[in-house]
Amino acid sequence: MIGYVPGRSPLHRAHPYTTLALAGALLLGAFALTQPLEVWLLVMAAAAFAAAGGVLRASARTALLLSLPIWVLLFVLHGLMGAEPRMVVGPVTLSVPGISRALVLGGRVTAIVLGFLTALATASPHRLVEAMTAGGVPFSRTFLLASTLTVLPRMRERATQILEAQQCRGLRLGGSPLARLRALGPLALPLVLGALAEVDEQVLALDARGAAGGARRTALDPPRDSAPQRALRWTVLALVVVAYAWKFWSMHR
Amino acid sequence: MTRLVTLEGATFTYPGADRPAIAGVSLELAAGDVLVVTGNAGAGASTLLLVATGFAPRVVGGTLTGTRRIDARRCGVVFARPWTQLTGLCPTVRDEIAFGPASQGLPAETVLGAAERAMALLRIAHLARREPTQLSGGELQRVVVAAVLAVEPEVLALDDPAAELDPEAADALYDVLPAIAAAGTAIIVATPDLERAARVATRALALAAGRVVAVGAPADVLSGTEVAAMARAAGCPPPYPLDVPALLRRVGQ
Amino acid sequence: MSGCEVRVTGARYAYGAEEALRGIDLDLAAGEQVALIGPNGAGKTTLTRLLVALRRPSAGRVTVGDWEVAGKRPDEMARRVGYAFQHADHQLFARSIERDVAFGPRCLGRAAAPVGEVLDELGLRPVAGLHPYDVPAPVRKLVALASVLVMEPRVLVLDEPTAGLDRAQRERVVAALRRRAAEGVTVLTVSHDLGFVAEVADRVVVMREGRIAADRPARELLYDREALAALGLRPPATAEVGIALGLRGSPVRTSEVVQAMSGIRWKQMPE
Numbered sequence: 001m002i003g004y005v006p007g008r009s010p011l012h013r014a015h016p017y018t019t020l021a022l023a024g025a026l027l028l029g030a031f032a033l034t035q036p037l038e039v040w041l042l043v044m045a046a047a048a049f050a051a052a053g054g055v056l057r058a059s060a061r062t063a064l065l066l067s068l069p070i071w072v073l074l075f076v077l078h079g080l081m082g083a084e085p086r087m088v089v090g091p092v093t094l095s096v097p098g099i100s101r102a103l104v105l106g107g108r109v110t111a112i113v114l115g116f117l118t119a120l121a122t123a124s125p126h127r128l129v130e131a132m133t134a135g136g137v138p139f140s141r142t143f144l145l146a147s148t149l150t151v152l153p154r155m156r157e158r159a160t161q162i163l164e165a166q167q168c169r170g171l172r173l174g175g176s177p178l179a180r181l182r183a184l185g186p187l188a189l190p191l192v193l194g195a196l197a198e199v200d201e202q203v204l205a206l207d208a209r210g211a212a213g214g215a216r217r218t219a220l221d222p223p224r225d226s227a228p229q230r231a232l233r234w235t236v237l238a239l240v241v242v243a244y245a246w247k248f249w250s251m252h253r
Numbered sequence: 254m255t256r257l258v259t260l261e262g263a264t265f266t267y268p269g270a271d272r273p274a275i276a277g278v279s280l281e282l283a284a285g286d287v288l289v290v291t292g293n294a295g296a297g298a299s300t301l302l303l304v305a306t307g308f309a310p311r312v313v314g315g316t317l318t319g320t321r322r323i324d325a326r327r328c329g330v331v332f333a334r335p336w337t338q339l340t341g342l343c344p345t346v347r348d349e350i351a352f353g354p355a356s357q358g359l360p361a362e363t364v365l366g367a368a369e370r371a372m373a374l375l376r377i378a379h380l381a382r383r384e385p386t387q388l389s390g391g392e393l394q395r396v397v398v399a400a401v402l403a404v405e406p407e408v409l410a411l412d413d414p415a416a417e418l419d420p421e422a423a424d425a426l427y428d429v430l431p432a433i434a435a436a437g438t439a440i441i442v443a444t445p446d447l448e449r450a451a452r453v454a455t456r457a458l459a460l461a462a463g464r465v466v467a468v469g470a471p472a473d474v475l476s477g478t479e480v481a482a483m484a485r486a487a488g489c490p491p492p493y494p495l496d497v498p499a500l501l502r503r504v505g506q
Numbered sequence: 507m508s509g510c511e512v513r514v515t516g517a518r519y520a521y522g523a524e525e526a527l528r529g530i531d532l533d534l535a536a537g538e539q540v541a542l543i544g545p546n547g548a549g550k551t552t553l554t555r556l557l558v559a560l561r562r563p564s565a566g567r568v569t570v571g572d573w574e575v576a577g578k579r580p581d582e583m584a585r586r587v588g589y590a591f592q593h594a595d596h597q598l599f600a601r602s603i604e605r606d607v608a609f610g611p612r613c614l615g616r617a618a619a620p621v622g623e624v625l626d627e628l629g630l631r632p633v634a635g636l637h638p639y640d641v642p643a644p645v646r647k648l649v650a651l652a653s654v655l656v657m658e659p660r661v662l663v664l665d666e667p668t669a670g671l672d673r674a675q676r677e678r679v680v681a682a683l684r685r686r687a688a689e690g691v692t693v694l695t696v697s698h699d700l701g702f703v704a705e706v707a708d709r710v711v712v713m714r715e716g717r718i719a720a721d722r723p724a725r726e727l728l729y730d731r732e733a734l735a736a737l738g739l740r741p742p743a744t745a746e747v748g749i750a751l752g753l754r755g756s757p758v759r760t761s762e763v764v765q766a767m768s769g770i771r772w773k774q775m776p777e
Contacts, residue, residue, distance in 0.1 A: 293672045293675075445673060488770070501750055505773045
């Protein structure tokens, strides 16, 4: 699950800037925290964030899938090959500081990915554009951001269609690693080339509707902001600053 | 009638091309015209539309020589593929159509009024709350035309607008063009669909290899309709009847 | 090279809760030229996908010649069935049109393939060296068709092969299909373009709401204004002329209509 999922959760109804601020706080906070316990409290916070968006199960599953290769790498790099002291766990000896390091780094990745997926799932590109428009951000910038958000589902659909078309020309999927590598061109190239050709047309079409006009766009239905939400955004920002200050202070004690 | 577009000896070459796409083309477009441009693939019909509406070379690059005068405040263009002309950001048809006027920074009531008028003209008011991605090709194309009309262009160019539509939807689209022209818009349509074009054209222009080979009344220029071709092959003398009623009038005892 | 027969028996398919095919029985004899028409959402495209193993029916059976489609993958079915998709841009990727057309035979391990002949047939020789995206969209559609024809399939399935093409291009496609018909290839065309259907199909199958609603000779259905109106369609120009002039034999091809009109005396237009 990657991309916007319509819903009525508190996060869906919140102002998009609030959702993004919370996800941003998770991202920044992850790098400020250095102990396994702290990082995993942050992961729980990220899970709570996902639950508030009604997407905990789907985003947790996707986050785990995406971060699995990193976990494996961390485990091998730090857990198996890390420094003394070591402990015996069944058939393997693991480095204690190495495991701690792996938990911190892995936890950071998990928290960030979870936060990112939740934000993507609950901040509708349309509402984000309306919010940015109401805030006076030029359309070129809002469109760039919003298109990036909507590109994935479209690409996924196209990729399926391309896969089917190439299979019908005799392209066999699977097989040896070399065969799979050779299959990349016929699968990936139409995706990119087709997307570029469509972008050409879309640019013209949007220009024709005045998108590049330069006038300040009218937001027809700007998302409602509120004092508590603004307070929340400032609070999480302050928390991030505090976290960094704490990190800086404890590093230089 | 107000002359909106004048081209004299216009020659346009795309960036990097070794031959001009159109050469020495002259035409005039006035309010209320429905000018149909025909020609085989590569004859330059699509390019002529972009040049006549000012999108070439401004948006697509390339070089233009000859004289071009566009007295229209604003020009709109509609392409064959409906889905590449959507913003991809708007959750409802109404928002999609309102996108253009909203980009001009007009007040919200004006924007919504323009959207409503465009929907009424295209007879799609019942689709206002629907999601654009859920519509059929025919409905979507009418939404695109409405979205372009919402910015009230004085010149509307349509590049094979019914190419992807089923016959019923294609008929519905062409049937609405006279009403749009009657409201004061100048329409220029590039299409290989001579039958439908013949029903709505007030004037016609034929291109071959980028040059004008015929211009004038539809009956004279659009002689490539299937009925005309059959009549010609069966020995009918020119001018060839474009449709069945005209054919019947030419049949002797 | 002759065609295969195609048999669909009791086929059902659903997209989630929505039934797209509600028990389809369809037989195409080897070498038959059939058109499949019907409103959007009738299940036409879904049915064609069954023939190349892109979709597996939840019930029923599909065979192409002596092959059970159930036991095959799409790339295996490509050896017998050529499928031309409606949107060409989903498959073009090579550096040149010629290389792209040659891709299919290469996948199938065929050393000799009639790439040059097919390019000539569809008028693509002048652009053979160009990148597929350096030519207009209608030409890309012909390239996609060429890439299917060059695989010399015994069954051809075409989804809206003439959408967006100009008259000359349409005529090339008609000629290519007539050539394949003469060679005995079985052809199934999904199309809204009844003028094209009139030129290439002997039999027309109508689908509605996941079922086959009618299966009639082209000559009969294309003259049936009422039946076509129920589908939101009008008779093709050839049939309109035939109906208006009361031509005998219900000619549907342009050449047949012109032949039937040969006795007409024409009035001159006043100057």
